[in-house]
Amino acid sequence: MIWHLIAALFAGLGAAGIGLLLRSLSGNRLPRWVIPVCGGLGMLVYQIHHEYSWFRYKQEQLPESAQVVSTERDSMLWRPWTYLYPMTVGFSVIDSDNTLVRESDDETLVEFLLYRFRKEYVDVVDHQAYLLNCNARELLPLAGESRRPQVDQLRRLEPSAPLVQAVCPAD
Secondary structure, eight states: OHHHHHHHHHHHHHHHHHHHHHHHHTTSOSOTTHHHHHHHHHHHHHHHHHHHTHHHHHHHHSOTTEEEEEEEEEOBTTBGGGGTSOEEEEEEEEEGGGOEEEEETTEEEEEEEEEEEEOSSSOEEEEEEEEEETTTTEEEEEETTTTEEOGGGOEEOOTTOHHHHHHSOOO
16 A cells, blocks of 8 residues: 555656646746646546556466456546546456366256455455256355355356356366
């Protein structure tokens, strides 16, 4: 967090320097307020770049076997540019190296961990174990260390759902 504050400060100083250079090149015809306006715009542009590059940066940190199965984009009132281009604020990932595939009564069952990354003040990562019946496309959360099935939270997924495509073996 402190490094982003320092980077924003230097981006503002650099942009203010550009404003000062433009004022000097114009023979001081540009008003003095151009310098702090350029500084503020420099900090704002850095912050926007940092927020929009968060998803790509986090993806680069993931192992080769990790696959993004869903993303969440959002718009915020205090960031009006997000209404034109919504910002990625969360995504879900599975690690294909850590899936357990079993056959039971001609049903393909896959046990896996679903990791959920959220962009907040500090990045938050949650994980949840799931059991997916690939034939019926039924997703069942598993609770605790014993991985007890939570039958009351059973969900049926569409055949085209990215989670089904990523987890289930190809026929």
